[in-house]
Amino acid sequence: MFRFPPLQEYLLSNGVRMIWVTDQEQPAISIAVQVPYGRFSDPKGKEGVSELTLGLLQKGIAGLTTEAFIQKFEYTGSSIWADIGDEHIAVGCKLLSQFAPSILPLFWEMITKPALSETELKRLKREMITGLQSERADPMTLGHKHFFAELFGNDHPAGRIHTIKSVKRIELADIRSFYETYFVPRESIVIVAGSFDLEFARRSWEGLFKAWARTSPANPSVAPAVRPVEKTTIRLVNKSDLTQVSLCVGHGAIGELHPDRNVCALANYILGGGNFSSRLMAHVRVDKGKTYGIGSQILSNSLCAAFLMSTSTKNEQLTDVLQSILKVYREFSENGVSADELEKAKQFAVGNLAFQLEGIGNICEKLLWLRHFKRENSYIEQFADMIMAIKPPVVNAAIRAHFSSQHFVISAVGKRAAIEKNLASFGDCTHVDFRSL
Amino acid sequence: MQNSEILSGIKEHTLSNGLTVICLKKNSAPIVAVQVWYRTGSINERDGIRGISHFCEHLMFRGSQHVKPEEHARRINDIGGHCNAFTSEDVTAYINSVPCRYLDMVLELEADRMSSLLINETILEVERNVIIEEYHTYMNNPVAKAFLEFRNDFFNGHAYAISPLGRLEDIRAIIAADCREYYKQWYTPRNAVLVVVGDIDSEQQVFDGAEKHFGAIAQSAALPEASGGGIIPRPQGQRLIKHKVEFDVPLIIVGYPAPASKDSDALPLEIMQLIISQGETSRLHQRIVRDKSIAVMVGGMNHCLRLAGMSLFFAAFTPDISAQKVERAILEEINIIKQKGVSAAEIEKIKNSTLTSRVFELYSAEHICQRIGFCEIVEGDYKHWVRRLTELAQLDGNKLQEAANRYWNEADRLTLHLQPKRINPAVVGAGIFRRLFGRFLKTA
Numbered sequence: 001m002f003r004f005p006p007l008q009e010y011l012l013s014n015g016v017r018m019i020w021v022t023d024q025e026q027p028a029i030s031i032a033v034q035v036p037y038g039r040f041s042d043p044k045g046k047e048g049v050s051e052l053t054l055g056l057l058q059k060g061i062a063g064l065t066t067e068a069f070i071q072k073f074e075y076t077g078s079s080i081w082a083d084i085g086d087e088h089i090a091v092g093c094k095l096l097s098q099f100a101p102s103i104l105p106l107f108w109e110m111i112t113k114p115a116l117s118e119t120e121l122k123r124l125k126r127e128m129i130t131g132l133q134s135e136r137a138d139p140m141t142l143g144h145k146h147f148f149a150e151l152f153g154n155d156h157p158a159g160r161i162h163t164i165k166s167v168k169r170i171e172l173a174d175i176r177s178f179y180e181t182y183f184v185p186r187e188s189i190v191i192v193a194g195s196f197d198l199e200f201a202r203r204s205w206e207g208l209f210k211a212w213a214r215t216s217p218a219n220p221s222v223a224p225a226v227r228p229v230e231k232t233t234i235r236l237v238n239k240s241d242l243t244q245v246s247l248c249v250g251h252g253a254i255g256e257l258h259p260d261r262n263v264c265a266l267a268n269y270i271l272g273g274g275n276f277s278s279r280l281m282a283h284v285r286v287d288k289g290k291t292y293g294i295g296s297q298i299l300s301n302s303l304c305a306a307f308l309m310s311t312s313t314k315n316e317q318l319t320d321v322l323q324s325i326l327k328v329y330r331e332f333s334e335n336g337v338s339a340d341e342l343e344k345a346k347q348f349a350v351g352n353l354a355f356q357l358e359g360i361g362n363i364c365e366k367l368l369w370l371r372h373f374k375r376e377n378s379y380i381e382q383f384a385d386m387i388m389a390i391k392p393p394v395v396n397a398a399i400r401a402h403f404s405s406q407h408f409v410i411s412a413v414g415k416r417a418a419i420e421k422n423l424a425s426f427g428d429c430t431h432v433d434f435r436s437l
Numbered sequence: 438m439q440n441s442e443i444l445s446g447i448k449e450h451t452l453s454n455g456l457t458v459i460c461l462k463k464n465s466a467p468i469v470a471v472q473v474w475y476r477t478g479s480i481n482e483r484d485g486i487r488g489i490s491h492f493c494e495h496l497m498f499r500g501s502q503h504v505k506p507e508e509h510a511r512r513i514n515d516i517g518g519h520c521n522a523f524t525s526e527d528v529t530a531y532i533n534s535v536p537c538r539y540l541d542m543v544l545e546l547e548a549d550r551m552s553s554l555l556i557n558e559t560i561l562e563v564e565r566n567v568i569i570e571e572y573h574t575y576m577n578n579p580v581a582k583a584f585l586e587f588r589n590d591f592f593n594g595h596a597y598a599i600s601p602l603g604r605l606e607d608i609r610a611i612i613a614a615d616c617r618e619y620y621k622q623w624y625t626p627r628n629a630v631l632v633v634v635g636d637i638d639s640e641q642q643v644f645d646g647a648e649k650h651f652g653a654i655a656q657s658a659a660l661p662e663a664s665g666g667g668i669i670p671r672p673q674g675q676r677l678i679k680h681k682v683e684f685d686v687p688l689i690i691v692g693y694p695a696p697a698s699k700d701s702d703a704l705p706l707e708i709m710q711l712i713i714s715q716g717e718t719s720r721l722h723q724r725i726v727r728d729k730s731i732a733v734m735v736g737g738m739n740h741c742l743r744l745a746g747m748s749l750f751f752a753a754f755t756p757d758i759s760a761q762k763v764e765r766a767i768l769e770e771i772n773i774i775k776q777k778g779v780s781a782a783e784i785e786k787i788k789n790s791t792l793t794s795r796v797f798e799l800y801s802a803e804h805i806c807q808r809i810g811f812c813e814i815v816e817g818d819y820k821h822w823v824r825r826l827t828e829l830a831q832l833d834g835n836k837l838q839e840a841a842n843r844y845w846n847e848a849d850r851l852t853l854h855l856q857p858k859r860i861n862p863a864v865v866g867a868g869i870f871r872r873l874f875g876r877f878l879k880t881a
Contacts, residue, residue: 077789351517359800
């Protein structure tokens with residue numbers, strides 16, 4: 001059974017959940033701050049605000065130039081990292097313990113008193129737009145974006161993808177408003193992990209975290225589940241120089257808080273999440289050699305989630321590969337999984353936990369994930385027992401309930417002239433240019 | 438285990454058949470990383486079989502005497518572990534990470550495919566199709582494709598010119614006998630290093646396990662030294678390549694020769710590269726992105742291989758800026774650093790960032806394993822990796838400047854301009870207006 005290293009956890013008077021993890025393995029510290037708001041909180045038509053806010057935060061504090069601020073981190077070898085999801089934003093810093101007295105207060109000032117300057121915003125917007133243009137070179141990235149846009153639609157936060165147009169509309173007032181509304185102490189989590197003296201750390205730094213005061217928070221950014229797919233729709237993304245087509249095929253799925261979540265994760269491992277142990281890989285790559293990579297995943301937030309199977313193949317093999325994917329899915333839906341397959345999936349889930357908890361970085365990440373979903377450490381400590389207790393009938397019932405869609409959303413990125421006719425035989429097909437997002 | 442303790446913690450042993458075994462006990466998590474590194478890669482290929490190293494890497498997962506096709510990966514997955522492999526110019530490496538109680542199982546699997554790989558036509562054909570798909574996945578990315586063409590020109594005439602992906606016509610033509618011959622020549626104990634890092638009981642446990650599973654594999658004859666065609670490549674005079682691609686962001690890549698990875702100039706040139714291009718306080722970022730505002734992103738890297746290398750600088754910019762202007766700005770910074778050298782603060786910065794990276798690297802058994810394997814094979818001795826921090830502490834500004842002057846020479850430069858096929862006139866117009874307007878405001 002896994003046990004977390006020694007940790008102290010409590011609520012500060014301003015609502016911050018404070019977690020201290022002491023681990024003396026290396027002379028290093030990892031600090032992370034997470035708020036329960038992410039891309040879903042972007043204003044409609046200005047998608048990208050959350051990401052730009054996160055970027056702008058890292059450009060300095062009032063009273064210090066951006067150059068001077070960044071210099072203090074880079075010259076001590078300290079690095080700031082950021083992670084943005086649909087329902088959360090996390091910012092952290094990795095540093096050598098010896099630099100903690102100067103770097104931690106500066107990092108904290110960045111969270112609570114960022115400069116948010118107009119000049120830096122202009123620079124960041126250019127950077128983000130160039131990044132979005134660069135993404136168009138990667139067909140699978142395009143495929144994922146169009147899949148989400150098609151599955152969730154423009155009325156759902158998960159379907160609103162940030163685009164060059166939406167980023168251009170964003171102004172400094174939007175950033176300031178996002179920051180003021182969502183970077184608030186209540187419901188936020190602060191973790192300090194690594195090699196430090198706990199008493200010294202609490203005496204020196206806790207006052208900083210306690211002093212973070214702001215107005216009441218907005219409601220956490222949770223979006224509803226998506227409705228079942230009632231008709232197969234295909235979005236063909238035309239990029240005329242491609243010799244391969246990149247496919248995403250899927251439908252909605254259950255969210256992280258659904259009681260069947262772990263059962264579905266095991267089922268997905270067998271269908272397409274388990275690399276060479278999965279049915280999709282065995283059928284489409286190992287037996288037929290029709291692709292380099294194929295897999296399936298459940299991308300989940302609290303309530304809303306998507307299930308998708310993705311692969312790339314030569315244009316002329318499109319029909320064969322798409323038929324194979326649908327055949328594997330339908331056999332899985334109808335016949336479920338065997339006891340042997342389930343046993344292996346359970347062994348993977350349990351055995352893999354050790355890798356997810358190696359080092360303070362991973363431990364921080366796991367604690368943030370647990371607390372975001374209001375879970376205690378016991379969730380991990382009892383994970384193995386929980387997984388091993390799952391039996392085949394339960395998994396097969398979950399497959400019937402959650403993996404038995406008759407219709408799909410499909411995105412296909414490829415050369416329209418070469419693939420449209422074949423694609424149209426699978427459902428209603430519309431086409432867009434690859435620069436359309 | 439901290440960096441200063443690592444060297445004394447690493448234990449090495451050579452089996453009678455020539456297999457080198459290196460291990461390090463690290464008990465912070467109940468996992469173990471097991472990697473087998475073979476001293477072969479695309480450097481050992483010739484025309485007609487370009488891509489065979491990568492082909493064999495795929496076949497290594499397709500069954501051996503006691504292991505069915507894909508069973509290796511499945512058995513590793515089924516215990517919660519993960520495995521993978523990669524082929525580069527100089528090495529082919531097989532990577533496994535598993536819960537520590539399965540160490541013996543992984544040693545058995547690796548030994549089986551080192552000694553008795555099965556290569557038959559049916560599996561070869563299926564795998565050929567998979568590799569062709571992988572090839573097209575790279576080639577469908579215009580930037581990746583252009584870079585492959587750039588290296589082809591850079592290393593012209595040398596085996597490094599062709600990437601480990603190989604040539605499509607060769608991949609289509611390789612037959613089972615070619616693979617058997619290649620496997621027989623290069624997949625031998627004498628040509629491999631087994632590296633184990635993680636939660637082991639003792640080093641002896643690893644050496645005994647290696648003896649038990651690999652010990653019976655026959656010793657091979659001495660291998661020829663990889664020459665890559667005999668020439669240490671250097672670009673022939675300053676050259677420029679221009680490509681129009683289906684990509685909306687103009688890019689520039691500037692390349693100079695770099696030393697072989699075990700050359701004494703490799704570390705000083707690496708430090709110079711970091712000073713000039715790493716992070717937002719780097720010289721290129723400060724001058725080109727922030728002060729002059731002519732690029733959106735700049736960066737650089739040294740790609741040091743066993744026999745030679747490339748020192749690369751790159752920038753992405755908007756279509757209203759000319760590639761020549763960005764190129765001139767990059768060259769100007771390179772010249773300044775060559776002439777005036779670096780400051781003590783810049784050296785201190787790189788020392789701190791390198792130390793931080795090392796400290797965080799040491800949390801991961803797999804990373805340590807990978808560093809040891811790479812240094813042992815490509816640099817000739819794993820101790821180089823451990824000692825790098827000490828060597829770094831001894832470097833002074835003069836050594837750095839000398840290295841830059843030895844390698845970043847105009848006569849040896851190769852430049853690539855990637856220009857979007859389709860340029861939106863409105864974007865260019867808006868960019869020019871922005872720049873004129875910005876200048877006007879500044880003047881006012």
